[in-house]
Every structure is written in structure tokens, then in C-alpha cells.
Amino acid sequence: xxxxxxxxxxxxxLILALAATLAVLIAIWPLPELQAxxxxxxxxAAGIAALLWQRTQRTNMAIxxxxxxxxxxxxxxxxxxxxxxxxxxxxxxxxxxxxxxxxQERANLASQNHFASALVDETPGALLTISPTGTVRPANxxxxxxxxxxxxxxxxxxxxxxxxxxxxxETIGPGQRRHCRVHLDxxxxxxxxxxxxxEQHGETWRIVSIEVIQGELDAAEVAxxxxxxxxxxxxxxxxxxxxTSLAETAAALVAQADTGADPGIADARVAVEALARRAxxxxxxxxxxxxxxxxxxxxxxxxxxxTWIAQFVQIFGAxxxxxxxxxxxxxxxxxxxxxxxxxxLGQVILNLLKNGGEAAVGHAAEPRIAITFAExxxxxxxxxILDNGPGVxxxxxxxxxxxxxxxxxxxxxxxxxFARQVVLLHRGAITMIRxxxxxxxxxxx
Numbered sequence: 001x002x003x004x005x006x007x008x009x010x011x012x013x014l015i016l017a018l019a020a021t022l023a024v025l026i027a028i029w030p031l032p033e034l035q036a037x038x039x040x041x042x043x044x045a046a047g048i049a050a051l052l053w054q055r056t057q058r059t060n061m062a063i064x065x066x067x068x069x070x071x072x073x074x075x076x077x078x079x080x081x082x083x084x085x086x087x088x089x090x091x092x093x094x095x096x097x098x099x100x101x102x103x104q105e106r107a108n109l110a111s112q113n114h115f116a117s118a119l120v121d122e123t124p125g126a127l128l129t130i131s132p133t134g135t136v137r138p139a140n141x142x143x144x145x146x147x148x149x150x151x152x153x154x155x156x157x158x159x160x161x162x163x164x165x166x167x168x169x170e171t172i173g174p175g176q177r178r179h180c181r182v183h184l185d186x187x188x189x190x191x192x193x194x195x196x197x198x199e200q201h202g203e204t205w206r207i208v209s210i211e212v213i214q215g216e217l218d219a220a221e222v223a224x225x226x227x228x229x230x231x232x233x234x235x236x237x238x239x240x241x242x243x244t245s246l247a248e249t250a251a252a253l254v255a256q257a258d259t260g261a262d263p264g265i266a267d268a269r270v271a272v273e274a275l276a277r278r279a280x281x282x283x284x285x286x287x288x289x290x291x292x293x294x295x296x297x298x299x300x301x302x303x304x305x306x307t308w309i310a311q312f313v314q315i316f317g318a319x320x321x322x323x324x325x326x327x328x329x330x331x332x333x334x335x336x337x338x339x340x341x342x343x344x345l346g347q348v349i350l351n352l353l354k355n356g357g358e359a360a361v362g363h364a365a366e367p368r369i370a371i372t373f374a375e376x377x378x379x380x381x382x383x384x385i386l387d388n389g390p391g392v393x394x395x396x397x398x399x400x401x402x403x404x405x406x407x408x409x410x411x412x413x414x415x416x417x418f419a420r421q422v423v424l425l426h427r428g429a430i431t432m433i434r435x436x437x438x439x440x441x442x443x444x445x
Contacts, residue, residue: 018048128169130155130206136169139207145378146184146210168193169208182212185376185444187429189214215427222421240279247276298341298425305336305373305381312350313371321357329371336373338381340426340445348419352385352441355415359389359439370438383443384433391439392432400432 025041028034120127126143130136137152138144147161155169164180172178174197182191192211197204254269309329316322353369360367372384392400401420419441423430428445 015052018045018052021045021048125209125211128208128210130169130208132203132205162188172208174206182210184212185378185380186382187431187444190217214429215424218424222424244279247272247279251276298344300339300341302337302339303342305331305338308342308346309349309371312346312353316350316353316357319354321354324367325357325360326366326368327371328368331373332375338445344422345445348422349385351415351419356385356387356389356440360387363390364388381445383445384440386435386438386440388438391434
């Protein structure tokens with residue numbers, strides 16, 4: 001406003017001065033004796049016109065420079081000019097104010113874009129963008145970890161992750177949610193897929209989120225099993241404790257009464273002692289499951305795998321199950337490390353070694369166990385333990401991890417249930433596998 005007032009006043013003064021000069025010049029033009037005055041007035045009028053032209057040009061140049069800066073997105077320009085008069089100081093300050101405001105708006109917009117980009121990139125669930133032509137691109141870190149780098153690809157290229165995922169990407173619409181199986185890190189895992197739509201440059205794009213929920217489902221399953229085991233063991237213990245006590249007392253009384261003279265008493269003694277032993281065995285079986293019902297807590301550390309596995313192989317070699325069993329181990333690279341609870345995971349490995357040793361010794365002439373540590377593309381550790389025993393029927397692949405389930409005559413069904421519980425606490429997975437003639441287990445941590 002100050003520029004407009006001062007600039008208008010300056011231009012008005014120049015125009016009035018020019019008009020007055022021209023008016024006087026016109027008035028005296030017929031008088032021949034005033035030639036010098038005419039010349040002076042002409043020079044004055046020309047000077048005023050030149051000054052008026054200069055002011056107009058300066059204004060036009062300042063505006064043109066300002067518009068050019070905006071057109072080229074150049075917000076580094078400065079327009080303030082001190083002691084220029086005629087409102088040009090105010091004009092420069094006004095332009096600088098606009099440039100400063102635009103610069104701040106650009107910074108705010110960049111900050112908002114950075115925040116939005118970071119928000120998307122750090123979202124825990126994997127996000128994929130699907131163009132109207134069906135081109136898919138990972139949109140954040142989680143998606144790049146699961147599906148590789150951020151280059152574009154067709155939906156069909158996701159067939160390596162399972163047909164269920166391909167079908168979901170092809171058909172899921174905005175607002176829909178579906179469950180499907182996704183093949184990741186060599187394992188089939190259940191996932192939740194959801195979709196939304198956004199408009200960009202007049203085209204409709206889909207944003208698909210993929211959340212692997214296998215860990216949560218497994219944890220819920222283990223929690224339900226733990227609760228069931230806790231209730232069952234409590235009720236069985238309450239029922240069996242007096243039965244065991246009475247059976248032991250009865251066995252002692254019958255033993256005192258058995259002098260060998262009465263065959264009936266001798267038969268009763270055998271029966272009562274068998275009952276006492278069986279009751280004690282059931283009580284021991286239930287007692288072993290009381291530990292399973294207590295969820296262990298993790299103490300996560302980073303440790304050297306070679307040093308860690310060597311101690312458990314040594315313990316296994318000294319155990320009855322390890323006698324005569326050859327154990328080989330292979331790492332992905334020297335000094336390979338892993339992040340886990342070393343003690344709990346070590347107990348799992350030791351249990352699997354003992355299971356493998358028992359199976360191999362009773363089946364192969366040269367029993368052996370092979371332990372392999374590999375690294376996945378997502379930075380996880382894959383542990384494979386294979387033995388040359390008879391293996392387990394594929395039909396029992398899921399059942400062997402259930403509490404109370406065992407294929408061994410003297411087994412309790414605790415070992416593999418405990419192994420699965422520990423692995424799931426690490427948000428990992430454990431599966432039974434077969435590689436050639438060998439059977440075993442694969443753990444993903």
C-alpha cells in the first residue's frame with residue numbers, strides 16, 4: 001500500500017509537471033521572441049518524459065524479474081533496494097516478503113511431504129501401489145523387505161509368493177479385506193490383505209496393504225493350548241495325587257501281607273504294584289507339562305553361532321542319544337551371528353538333536369545329523385537340522401507340535417511343543433521338512 005501511494009504520487013507529479021510544461025510551451029509557441037524559453041521548456045519536457053519513462057520501466061523490470069523468479073521457482077532472488085525513492089523501496093520489500101512467504105511455504109510443504117513419506121515408509125505393514133495398467137511397485141520398507149527392491153513389475157511376477165497373493169492383488173477392491181497364504185522365506189504364512197483407492201492425474205490407483213499375521217495366529221494358538229494344558233494338568237493333578245498316594249499305600253500293605261503262601265494275595269500284590277507304578281507314571285507325565293504351561297520370557301542377545309552351537313553339539317555327544325552319531329555343521333559365512341535367546345533356543349536345538357539321534361541310531365547303520373545355518377534375503381536366520389532316520393509321516397506334520405502328541409512309545413509330547421513355543425516367542429516358525437532321504441526340522445528366526 002505504501003508503494004502504491006508513493007509511486008502514484010510520484011507519477012502524478014511527473015505527469016502534472018509534463019502537462020504544465022507542455023501547456024506553457026503551447027501558450028508561448030507563437031511568440032518568436034521567446035525562442036530560448038521554448039528551447040528550455042522543450043528540454044524540460046523531454047527530461048520529465050524521460051524520467052517518467054524510467055520510472056515506468058523500473059517498475060516493469062522489477063515486476064518482470066519477480067514474475068520470472070516465480071516462473072523458474074527461484075526463491076533465492078532479492079528485490080529490496082534502499083534509498084531508491086518513489087516507493088521502489090516498498091516495492092522491493094513487498095516482493096521480498098512474497099518470496100520469503102513462498103520460501104517458507106515451500107519449506108513447510110517439503111517438511112509435510114517428508115513426514116508423509118516417512119510415515120508411509122516406516123509403516124509396519126507392507127504397502128504396494130497398483131497402477132491402472134496393473135503395474136505393482138513396493139511403496140515402503142516393509143514391502144521392499146518382503147518383495148525385494150522398489151522396481152515395477154506385473155502382478156503375475158508375484159506368483160513366486162503364492163497364487164493366493166496373486167489372486168488377491170488382481171481382484172481385491174477398495175474397502176475389502178481378505179486372508180491369503182504368502183510364501184516367504186521358504187514358508188507358507190497367512191496374511192491379511194486390504195485395499196484402498198486414490199486418484200492421481202485423473203487415474204485411479206490402488207493401494208494394497210499386506211500384513212503377515214502368521215505370528216499372531218500362532219501365538220494365539222499356543223496361548224490357547226497353554227491355557228488348556230494348565231486347566232487339564234491342574235484337574236488331573238488334583239485327581240491323581242490321592243489315587244497315587246492310596247495306590248502306594250495299598251501296595252505297601254499288600255506287600256506286608258504277602259507271605260508267599262496265598263497265590264491270590266500274590267496276584268493282588270502284582271496288580272496293586274502295577275497300579276501304583278502307572279499312577280506314579282501319569283503323575284510324572286502331568287508334572288512334566290506344568291512347565292509347558294508357564295510361558296518363558298526371552299533374554300535376547302547377539303552371539304556367535306559357531307561358539308554357541310559347538311557347546312550344544314558337545315552336550316549332545318555326551319548324552320545317551322548322541323552315542324555313535326556323527327554331527328556336521330555348516331555356517332553361511334565365518335563369524336556368523338544371530339540375535340535370539342541363546343539359552344532357550346539352545347535347549348530347542350538340543351531337544352531336536354536328541355530326537356534326531358534316537359531316530360537315526362535305530363534306523364541307519366551310520367547315524368548322522370547335519371546342522372545348517374543360512375541367511376535369508378530379509379535378514380533372518382534359517383536353521384536346518386536333518387538326520388538319516390525314518391522320519392515322520394507327512395500326515396502328522398502338524399500334529400507333532402501339539403501338546404501330548406508323540407510318536408515314541410516312551411515320549412511325553414513335551415519336546416516339540418516346547419520347541420514351537422520358544423520359536424514363536426521369537427516371532428519365528430518351525431516346520432518339519434524332508435531333503436532327499438533325510439528328515440528333520442527347519443527353524444526360521
